[in-house]
Amino acid sequence: MIPLLQRPRTILLLWYDGWLRRRLPRTRSLTLNQKRIFILPSRDGIGFLMMTGAIFIGGINYANSLMLAVSFLLISLFLVSILHTYGNLSGLQINAGRTENAFVGEDAVFSINLRGMNHQQHEAIGLQWGDGKAELVDLIEVDELQVRMLLPVSQRGRYRPTRLKIETRFPLGLLRAWSWVELDMSCLVYPQPNVNEYPGALLSSGAEGDQLTHEGSDDFDGLKNYVAGDNPRHIAWKNYARTGELYSKVFIGYEDHERWLDWQSYRGISVEQRLSKLCFWVLQFRDRDSRYGLKLPGVEIAPGQGEQHARRCLEALSLFALPDDQEGTHG
């Protein structure tokens, strides 16, 4: 019985999904209008209507015109609030904003910019992605608002959030107006860093030996007075808190050789674990400001350093062995 029932249900859901997609295609920016807003009575609204019905019956039975008038007033409030609830969403412009990448198990940040048209006020607008936490925001006295939304991510790769639900029950809570927005937004989900020993065997395979002098080091040596231009990552903040003076940590180390992080140096463990371990070292090297390269099957990133370089490496780890544009799902 159940599969028989489920099948039409699945078909219905698929059809609904397709219909929504046709109606509300993926976009970077859109304005909510009558094509995109759905509106139905909320559970409270149905309760309200039932109470109104009770008052109406009372008015009829006691032949009380004024009780009838109260029930008519309540019905009118309900009808008028359809317009108000709809108006609270309509004209709201939703723009995809910045995204921040995240590691598996953390929260990715998606910024959404809301804009009201013609100084229209929008109050108590709820934004929700899937089962994530709903954000409730007001657009009053401001025309534009940035909402940072945190989305927990659990799978490596390119993550595209599901449709964003924009919902409001303002002003009376009797009706629920909502829209599904498929924003063209994505972020990268990096593997979860996994602490491990540095596989020293492959310590230096860079043969050219070009000596690029830089301040990055591996082992902590001591403190020196901070000079403008020092890497802020190396400031001894604890010391600063204690003494009020800025010191930079000095590292001694292997300035003269490049490191390679190689897929091949982790054998006998699963792909994800390998990536996690590599990820840990990318982060370590980034924090130490070392020079390093990354080798994955089919991907080789030449040694480099700095934020940009780390980002490239992390991206390679994130997307490793995944189809080009995977629809991210989580859960």
Add this chain to the structure above:
Amino acid sequence: MDSGYQIPRNSLIWLLAAMFAGIAPHLSRLPLWLIAVCLLSGGWRVMVYRSRWRLPNRWVKAVLVLSGIAAVLGHYGTLLGPEAGTALLILGFCFKLLETHSRRDAFVVVVLGFFVVATAFFFTQSMAITAYLMLVCFMVTAALIGLNQTPLQTHPGRTAKRALKLIAQSLPLMLVLFIFVPRVSPLWSLDLGSSQARTGLSDRITPGDIAQLSRSPELAFRVEFDGPMPPQHKLYWRALVMDHYDGATWSRGSVDMDKEPLVAVFGGKQLPWQSQLRRLSDSYRYRIIMEPTDQRWLFALPAATSSNIKVGQSRDFRLLTANPIRQPFSYNVESYLNYKLDENLPGWLARQNTQLPGSGNPRSRALAQQLKNQSTDTEDLVRRMMDMFRNQPFSYTLRPPRLQGDRIDQFMFESRQGFCSHYAGAFVFMMRAAGVPARVVAGYQGGELNPMGDYLLVHQFDAHAWAEVWMPNRGWTRVDPTAAIAPSRVEQGVEEALAGEQSFLEDSLFSPVRYRRIAWLSQLRFAMDYINFAWHRSVLGYNEKFQSEFLANFLGPINFRKLGIWMVVGVMSTLLLIALLLFWKRMGAPRDPLLALYMKFCTKMAKRDMARRTGESEVEYLGRLKQRWPEKTALMEELTKLYLQGRYDRHGKQGASSRGQRLLRIKQLIRTI
């Protein structure tokens, strides 16, 4: 248990305000302890909001609820009916306030607020109360809005503004619904209990009762005639017939005339006794709008029938309803002032109407016998009796001496001072003593014309008692002995009749009716009453019949289907108007003419496949346009420059004329491009 949900500040403020404002009209009816419970609950909630106290736990709540129910039961003796029901509702409203753990609970509290407003109309329906309760509705709406705002919104004024807007927009819609929603008769019959003391006639008359009533300036009912009005001295509004005398008090006899089978419904099955009423001529149609009396009897001129389905007719040909009248009630009547009633008097009725106590008042009985012996027939007897009243030194007064023992004898031969009930009572006694069927009728006589609305006001001081005597070939005939003693009572009303005594409304110093000789005050009173009358007639009395008559004026004959269509059309067009009002700003083009022109330019370019991208600045867009149509560079540059100039020079450094020129130039440019 306590999930820590806090009703938002905005909502709580309005909710408490609405709660106390909503309960206020019930205060006079509610027991003191219930008011104390309300105050306690409200205070408790405030303390919870300020984090001083906690919400009561399960046991405290259970004790509160059970003892509350027990107390209501103890106080009213029931949990049903409007009075006890309202008390329970208010109790529930207060307790729910102490039990709000979630938004849903809070919603229930707010919605109960609307219910409390609705129940207030069980008890009073005056215009002032209605306006006041509208205000309460507004407060409840504000509380509901507060509930749906984010916690960041803490300004109650803003919430109120929104609520006001919602209510203001709902009112026209409500009016449409009020007018067009088809009214139906009650689905089942209900009796509203009442514990209020009402002024009005009672079904027992001890001489002196009506004198009491004559001190009240309260309104009894209003009458609106279709067409001409009968002369003042014919306005005898019958309400009660009393046929039993116990030596002191006139009351209704042992046969209850207000019960089946002595009550007939108009339009229903014709009962045999109904043919005893022959309606001859002189018909009048009118509509009576009466105040609540807590009694079943209605008021009407003689020989009355009603088209109102709730109204029936009793064996003594009065109008009455199935349930006591607990709220303002209106009904249509047709009366014939020329009629014949009970031409053949059944034996049991004759017996009932000649009943007298076995003994007492010997002098009056002797006088009656003597008059009977002198007279040729009943008519002659009545004439002689009236002559006696007229010729002996009887006087009409509101301050008669107290009577004891053989009251009729004392009145007839000693005090000779009395009010209508004295005369009616004595007259009927004498007629019966002479063997003629007679009865006392109580009701109202006369009325005051309100020239503004052309309708009659009948006050409590118009209460009157008179007699009906049965005569062969004529049936029951009205005889008013008071008219023989104080003709002005019937011709001009009680005030005139008591002019010498200064006793008219002497207890009601502040009643405007007392000063009706002062012209402007009278005008004002009539105007006020006219508004009230319109309220009663058009709003409170807007029932099935009134609705179809009222709408037929505009729409022709009314049926359910027609009403339904009109209702839908009315609601839709009103909603459309409100929508226009709400979305006008958004639907129209941007107000700024400069921006409008630039948008026009962009649309024009978009048609040529060069739409402006979202977020693209004007200068970037210009760059792309120049690449596409290099030959138009100069024109487009000028246009963009003009637009940007106008846009960033908003503070009017340039005069209006240069602004106008700029717009003109841009228009030209758009055309040439």
